[in-house]
Amino acid sequence: MTQVSIKDVAKIAGVSIATVSRCLNDPERVKENTRIKVQDAILKTGYSPNTLAQSFRRGKTHVIMVVLPSVGDPFFTDVMRGIRSVAAGRGYSLLINETQFTTMTEDEVGAMVVSRQADGIVLLASMSPFGTRVLSAKSGRTLPIVVGCEAISSDLTAYPSVHIDNVAAASEATNYLISLGHRRIAFIYGLEQSLLTKDREDGYRAAMQIAGLEIENGWVAEGKLSIKGSIEATRSLLNHHKRPTAIFCANDEMAMGCMHEIKSAGLRIPEEMSIIGFDDIRYAEIMDPPLTTIYQPAEDIGERVMYRLLYEIEEGRSVGAEPEIVPHRLIMRRSVARLAI
Amino acid sequence: MTQVSIKDVAKIAGVSIATVSRCLNDPERVKENTRIKVQDAILKTGYSPNTLAQSFRRGKTHVIMVVLPSVGDPFFTDVMRGIRSVAAGRGYSLLINETQFTTMTEDEVGAMVVSRQADGIVLLASMSPFGTRVLSAKSGRTLPIVVGCEAISSDLTAYPSVHIDNVAAASEATNYLISLGHRRIAFIYGLEQSLLTKDREDGYRAAMQIAGLEIENGWVAEGKLSIKGSIEATRSLLNHHKRPTAIFCANDEMAMGCMHEIKSAGLRIPEEMSIIGFDDIRYAEIMDPPLTTIYQPAEDIGERVMYRLLYEIEEGRSVGAEPEIVPHRLIMRRSVARLAI
DNA sequence: GTGTATAATGTAAACGTTTACAAAAAAATG
DNA sequence: CATTTTTTTGTAAACGTTTACATTATACAC
Numbered sequence: 001m002t003q004v005s006i007k008d009v010a011k012i013a014g015v016s017i018a019t020v021s022r023c024l025n026d027p028e029r030v031k032e033n034t035r036i037k038v039q040d041a042i043l044k045t046g047y048s049p050n051t052l053a054q055s056f057r058r059g060k061t062h063v064i065m066v067v068l069p070s071v072g073d074p075f076f077t078d079v080m081r082g083i084r085s086v087a088a089g090r091g092y093s094l095l096i097n098e099t100q101f102t103t104m105t106e107d108e109v110g111a112m113v114v115s116r117q118a119d120g121i122v123l124l125a126s127m128s129p130f131g132t133r134v135l136s137a138k139s140g141r142t143l144p145i146v147v148g149c150e151a152i153s154s155d156l157t158a159y160p161s162v163h164i165d166n167v168a169a170a171s172e173a174t175n176y177l178i179s180l181g182h183r184r185i186a187f188i189y190g191l192e193q194s195l196l197t198k199d200r201e202d203g204y205r206a207a208m209q210i211a212g213l214e215i216e217n218g219w220v221a222e223g224k225l226s227i228k229g230s231i232e233a234t235r236s237l238l239n240h241h242k243r244p245t246a247i248f249c250a251n252d253e254m255a256m257g258c259m260h261e262i263k264s265a266g267l268r269i270p271e272e273m274s275i276i277g278f279d280d281i282r283y284a285e286i287m288d289p290p291l292t293t294i295y296q297p298a299e300d301i302g303e304r305v306m307y308r309l310l311y312e313i314e315e316g317r318s319v320g321a322e323p324e325i326v327p328h329r330l331i332m333r334r335s336v337a338r339l340a341i
Numbered sequence: 342m343t344q345v346s347i348k349d350v351a352k353i354a355g356v357s358i359a360t361v362s363r364c365l366n367d368p369e370r371v372k373e374n375t376r377i378k379v380q381d382a383i384l385k386t387g388y389s390p391n392t393l394a395q396s397f398r399r400g401k402t403h404v405i406m407v408v409l410p411s412v413g414d415p416f417f418t419d420v421m422r423g424i425r426s427v428a429a430g431r432g433y434s435l436l437i438n439e440t441q442f443t444t445m446t447e448d449e450v451g452a453m454v455v456s457r458q459a460d461g462i463v464l465l466a467s468m469s470p471f472g473t474r475v476l477s478a479k480s481g482r483t484l485p486i487v488v489g490c491e492a493i494s495s496d497l498t499a500y501p502s503v504h505i506d507n508v509a510a511a512s513e514a515t516n517y518l519i520s521l522g523h524r525r526i527a528f529i530y531g532l533e534q535s536l537l538t539k540d541r542e543d544g545y546r547a548a549m550q551i552a553g554l555e556i557e558n559g560w561v562a563e564g565k566l567s568i569k570g571s572i573e574a575t576r577s578l579l580n581h582h583k584r585p586t587a588i589f590c591a592n593d594e595m596a597m598g599c600m601h602e603i604k605s606a607g608l609r610i611p612e613e614m615s616i617i618g619f620d621d622i623r624y625a626e627i628m629d630p631p632l633t634t635i636y637q638p639a640e641d642i643g644e645r646v647m648y649r650l651l652y653e654i655e656e657g658r659s660v661g662a663e664p665e666i667v668p669h670r671l672i673m674r675r676s677v678a679r680l681a682i
Numbered sequence: 683g684t685g686t687a688t689a690a691t692g693t694a695a696a697c698g699t700t701t702a703c704a705a706a707a708a709a710a711t712g
Numbered sequence: 713c714a715t716t717t718t719t720t721t722g723t724a725a726a727c728g729t730t731t732a733c734a735t736t737a738t739a740c741a742c
Contacts, residue, residue: 016691016693017692018730021730029690030690031690034690049728049729050727050729052397052727053727053728054728054730056396056729057729058697058729058730059393072418072422095434095436096435227623257627263629282568283568283597286568286597288601346697346698346699356721357723358722359724360720360721360722362701363700370719372720375721393697393699394698394699394700395699397697397727398698398727399699683742686741686742687739687740688738688740689738690735690738691734691735691737692736693732693733694731694733696729696730699727701725702724703723704721705720705722706721707719708719709716709717709718710715710717711714712714
């Protein structure tokens with residue numbers, strides 16, 4: 001059975017293929033009478049347009065490429081849900097590209113763009129600053145791109161983006177600990193080569209400095225954005241000659257590893273160690289104890305990113321590169337306590 | 342800047358477009374001399390084939406559609422990693438379709454097939470038994486399909502599949518509890534309308550029956566494959582007039598909610614309640630206490646599913662519908678204890 | 683009725699590839 | 713060197729749509 005084409009429909013309906021095409025794409029331009037004939041023929045033949053041919057002819061794939069560090073991270077899963085719901089509602093499919101936390105070069109992104117054609121890109125993963133600028137120039141056509149979650153460093157305003165104010169949020173979390181009497185506060189960041197948690201580190205450092213608190217050598221550790229990595233980071237923190245009384249983890253998944261290691265070492269949370277996370281993933285409130293963290297409107301971010309991207313794609317003009325800042329919120333649960341003196 | 346096409350390359354290289362095409366797809370058939378000229382022209386123009394046109398012409402999209410219940414579930418994330426790695430290595434892209442736990446009808450799958458063209462389908466989500474059989478007949482062309490993780494009921498052998506022996510694994514878990522003296526064992530399954538955890542329930546029931554143990558009314562509760570759902574299920578279990586001494590959860594995520602609720606109720610795990618999960622997601626070993634569970638080789642399953650699917654796609658003939666059974670393993674951690682008498 | 687504007691339909695080209703077939707060039711054979 | 717075989721290249725058709733343009737049918741005005 002070869003795929004039934006528009007030609008077969010035309011023959012059965014006794015009209016030209018142009019009319020059939022118009023029936024589908026622009027029904028007002030065809031007389032009711034013939035429209036019915038064509039509808040019948042479509043039903044009879046079971047015709048469904050060949051999207052390959054359509055994409056080819058129209059030069060539009062209706063596919064969005066989304067580049068993100070890790071699909072396994074519950075936070076990104078939520079962002080993806082937002083992206084997906086908007087995309088589906090507008091007839092777009094998603095092509096997921098996982099970078100596994102490596103920073104992409106402009107060539108890599110460019111290659112993806114030209115090889116697997118997409119109508120636009122959502123960038124949730126870090127890209128080297130250099131690349132960000134060259135991307136569109138390199139690949140023949142310029143492709144709309146929207147950045148989410150502060151994936152690229154904040155001083156690069158080449159592309160529209162939507163994210164929370166990571167620096168402010170991290171400062172807020174740090175200040176919360178300070179306000180409860182903590183002086184020795186450690187920070188577990190993501191990956192050396194990833195920009196994802198850089199702004200949060202900046203916020204932490206800023207808050208510490210403003211409070212006049214020293215950051216000891218070794219208090220800022222790499223958690224590799226993984227459970228294993230954060231367990232090791234926590235271990236080194238616990239062995240530090242000036243052991244911190246609170247640990248701020250740059251995301252919740254690392255906080256999970258961190259809490260596990262602390263409990264394994266026989267310390268009680270929050271009595272002997274306060275923990276604060278970032279993202280408010282769905283596991284945060286069922287941890288033991290429930291995790292104090294920064295809530296990000298993940299799904300909302302995903303939706304907004306897609307709205308902006310689809311606007312650019314369908315209007316054909318840029319929506320402007322100003323970042324859209326969405327609100328965050330410090331969620332106080334029970335993993336943080338006032339420092340016992 | 343309009344996209345540079347094969348014609349431009351041909352003109353610059355001073356050959357016909359056919360030769361350029363051959364250079365790309367079948368380099369042996371063209372003389373070294375001209376191959377170099379063409380290569381130069383490609384470099385000079387920055388040409389890259391239009392995949393839209395290629396897909397259209399060849400009638401192949403190099404896209405695999407994967408249908409799964411929820412991308413957020415860490416288990417499926419791991420399966421996806423396997424699928425993705427094989428797909429990427431062979432030049433295929435993935436189109437993800439989330440069913441949000443609803444059972445698909447044949448029409449829904451069929452519609453996806455014909456509208457967004459794909460070369461094959463990986464089915465990890467439940468589909469109604471009826472649909473399973475009709476799918477290929479309905480949508481003009483028959484599309485290769487491979488089922489993973491026992492998504493369809495096991496007595497339907499219409500499609501090739503790869504999965505563990507869910508019934509045996511669940512029996513094993515149940516027997517483990519029985520061997521430790523437990524007599525009152527409850528089960529939290531997934532969703533009424535989803536087949537995903539049906540086999541596990543069967544295994545549990547079989548083991549109970551063989552051991553001559555009664556399953557009280559209300560000991561089998563719906564956890565809705567979510568944390569919230571399992572919390573509620575657990576609450577009802579705790580309030581049962583014959584409170585169980587052990588709970589077997591049909592997946593680890595539900596076990597997380599279950600453990601949380603038990604601890605909230607002030608019971609100690611495993612001293613006062615034993616918990617066993619299923620999947621061995623990456624959080625299982627850092628739960629408090631670490632979760633006893635059934636390990637499934639998730640990534641391996643994903644890889645095998647893709648190997649079979651790609652074989653069918655590229656060889657053009659069926660690989661046979663025998664299910665491929667991969668090994669599972671009971672992982673004993675500390676959420677289970679011998680029943681204190 | 684004629685003429686004119688408008689609506690509905692048809693014709694054919696175009697999109698960028700791949701590929702069957704024809705033609706030309708090169709190599710092998712006598 | 714003529715002939716045959718093999719290799720390399722070119723020509724043109726095809727894939728299933730969409731769409732500019734041409735044509736025909738219909739409605740409207742006088």
